[in-house]
Amino acid sequence: MGRLGVEEKQEQAYRGLLRCTRATPHTLAVHLGCDDTEAVESVLNTLVAMGMATADGTEAYRPVAPSTVVARLVERRLKALHEEMRHVSETRDLLESLLREQEFENGGPYGDSQSDAPLIERLEGLVKVREKLDELSFFCRTELLATQPGGPMTKDNIDAARPLTEQLLRRGVAMRTIVESGAVADLATATYLQELTTKGVRIRVVERTAERLLIFDRQTALAPIDPNDSTLGAVAVREPGLVGGMIALFDRIWAESRELHEVVGSPAEGEGPEGGLSELERQILATMQMVDKDEIGAREVGVSVRTYRKYVAALMGRLDAANRFQAALLARDRGWI
Numbered sequence: 001m002g003r004l005g006v007e008e009k010q011e012q013a014y015r016g017l018l019r020c021t022r023a024t025p026h027t028l029a030v031h032l033g034c035d036d037t038e039a040v041e042s043v044l045n046t047l048v049a050m051g052m053a054t055a056d057g058t059e060a061y062r063p064v065a066p067s068t069v070v071a072r073l074v075e076r077r078l079k080a081l082h083e084e085m086r087h088v089s090e091t092r093d094l095l096e097s098l099l100r101e102q103e104f105e106n107g108g109p110y111g112d113s114q115s116d117a118p119l120i121e122r123l124e125g126l127v128k129v130r131e132k133l134d135e136l137s138f139f140c141r142t143e144l145l146a147t148q149p150g151g152p153m154t155k156d157n158i159d160a161a162r163p164l165t166e167q168l169l170r171r172g173v174a175m176r177t178i179v180e181s182g183a184v185a186d187l188a189t190a191t192y193l194q195e196l197t198t199k200g201v202r203i204r205v206v207e208r209t210a211e212r213l214l215i216f217d218r219q220t221a222l223a224p225i226d227p228n229d230s231t232l233g234a235v236a237v238r239e240p241g242l243v244g245g246m247i248a249l250f251d252r253i254w255a256e257s258r259e260l261h262e263v264v265g266s267p268a269e270g271e272g273p274e275g276g277l278s279e280l281e282r283q284i285l286a287t288m289q290m291v292d293k294d295e296i297g298a299r300e301v302g303v304s305v306r307t308y309r310k311y312v313a314a315l316m317g318r319l320d321a322a323n324r325f326q327a328a329l330l331a332r333d334r335g336w337i
Helices: 008-020 025-032 037-049 066-089 091-106 126-139 155-170 187-198 240-256 260-264 279-290 294-301 305-319 324-333
Strands: 053-055 061-063 120-124 143-148 174-180 202-206 213-216 220-224 233-237
Touching: 008 025, 008 037, 008 061, 025 037, 037 053, 037 061, 120 126, 126 155, 126 213, 126 220, 126 233, 143 240, 155 174, 155 187, 174 187, 174 240, 187 202, 187 260, 187 279, 187 305, 202 240, 202 260, 213 240, 220 240, 233 240, 279 294, 279 305, 279 324, 294 305, 305 324
Parallel strands: 143 174, 174 202
Antiparallel strands: 053 061, 120 233, 143 213, 213 220, 220 233
16 A cells, blocks of 8 residues: 555554554554554554544544545545646746856857747757757747658657657647658558557658657747758747748648548558558557467567567457458458468
C-alpha cells in the first residue's frame, strides 16, 4: 500500500484490525507483538484521519472495508498527483523568469519571452539548433506544424523523435505533419508514421514538399539556413508577417496532400490487396505462418509487440478467421501471400 501513500506501520496496523475486526490499542499491540501501546494508539488515530478505521466511542477501533479504503486512497493519490502535475507545469513560468535573468546578465536576447526575443534569430550549427528545438518544444502549448522533406527516417532519427513527440502529445499539443512519398515507401518509416496516427498525430503525404519547416503555436517558425545543408544551422522566425506566410504555405501543401492511410493503407481498412493490403500486412501474414509468439513475430517485421497484435487482430477480422493459423491459410488461399 506504499504506492498509495500508506506507511508500513500504518499498513500493519490496518491489516491487524482486519484480522481482529475490532481492537483496542492494547489488544492490537499484543496482536502485532508491539510493546509500545501509545505508539499503536497514535497509528490508529492516523488511520482514522485517513479514513481507514473508525473509533466506536469506547477505546476500540474498527477497520473500514478494504474496498472503501482502497477507493479513498486511490482518489487521494490521484488528487495529489494532479496537484503535483500542476506545480510541474508551472516550471515553464519559472524557466521564463530564469531566462530573463540570463538575458539581463548577458545583455543579449535569449529565451521564449515574445516581447524580448529577436524577431529573426540565426542559429549556426546543429548544437544551437537542437538547443532551440528543445526550448521551443518545451514551451509549445497548442499546436505544432511540420514538414519533413526527404526519404526514409533512420532508426536513430525515429528513436530520437519518439520521446519528444510523446511529450508533446501528453501535453495535448495538436500535431500535423507533411512527409514525402519517398519516406513512406520505407517499411520502418511507414510503420512509425502509422504508429503516430494511432496516437493522434495527423499525417499527410505529398510527392515533394518544401524545405524542413517547424511552426510552434503559430508564433515561431524554425527553418534551415540552407535547405541543401541542414548542418549549417537554422533560422528562428517570430516576425508575425513571415510566420503567417509560412503557415499559409503549410496549409496550401496540406490541402494538396493525401492522408497517410490513403497511401500506405490502414490495419482497419480494405478487404484484400485491392482494398489496401500494405507490405507490412503481407509480412505479418507471412510471419503468422511461421511463429506462434507475438514477441518473435514483432521482432521479425521490426515493429512493437503492441503494433503487431493490432495488425494481427485487424487481419483476422478481415479474413473472418477463428485463429491465427486459419488466418494465414485463408490469406494464402486468397493469394494475399
